[in-house]
Amino acid sequence: MGNFNDRELDETYRDTRDMIWCDIVNKKVRKVVPGDMIQFHRGHYEHWAIYIGNGEVIQVEVKFIGYAEIMQLSVDYVLGPDGKARINNFKDYDWPVLPVDEILEKARSVLGQSLAYNVLCNNCEHFATGCRYGVRTSGQAEAF
Structure with a gap:
């Protein structure tokens, strides 16, 4: 089953920069x-990205087709001028959530690393769920 949260109504997205968003x-x-x-x-x-505090996230940044890098960037940069975002820990009721320090360590431990990017089996959502739950999944990929 795909990530049922992917296509919720747009009002669940927030464009505020005060880091108070819809969960x-x-x-x-x-x-x-x-x-x-x-x-x-x-x-x-x-x-998708993992929030690490102080307005920063760690995410998969696609450099060109098939190639990406794990980068730490500001939320403002990732949002862009018209960006919208929300909190979506969509497997929290299905899977155990790792302790916060472990989530952050998983994300930080691969900072700067390059990876073969594949939208179906190695994308930004796989990275984020792997950090938070220790299990890599992508509702978007499953929807294909």
Whole structure:
């Protein structure tokens, strides 16, 4: 089954820069905390990252087709001028969530590394779920 949260109504996305966003799983607005998975709306697809605090995320940054790098970037940079994002820890009720320090260590341990990028089996959502749950999955890839 794919990620049922991928195509929720746009009002669940926030464009505020105060780091108080919609938590789609718990259906409330709250402050983003380290270890949260952030879902950035990109129109026809969703981009995913791990929030590490201080307005920063660690994410898979595609450099060109088939190649990506794990990078730490500001939320403002990832959002862009018209960006929208939300908190989406979509497997929290299905899988155990790793301790925050372990989530952050998993993300930081691969910073700067290059990887073979594949939208179906090695994408940004695989990275984020791998960090948060220790299991890599992608609702977007499953939907194909």
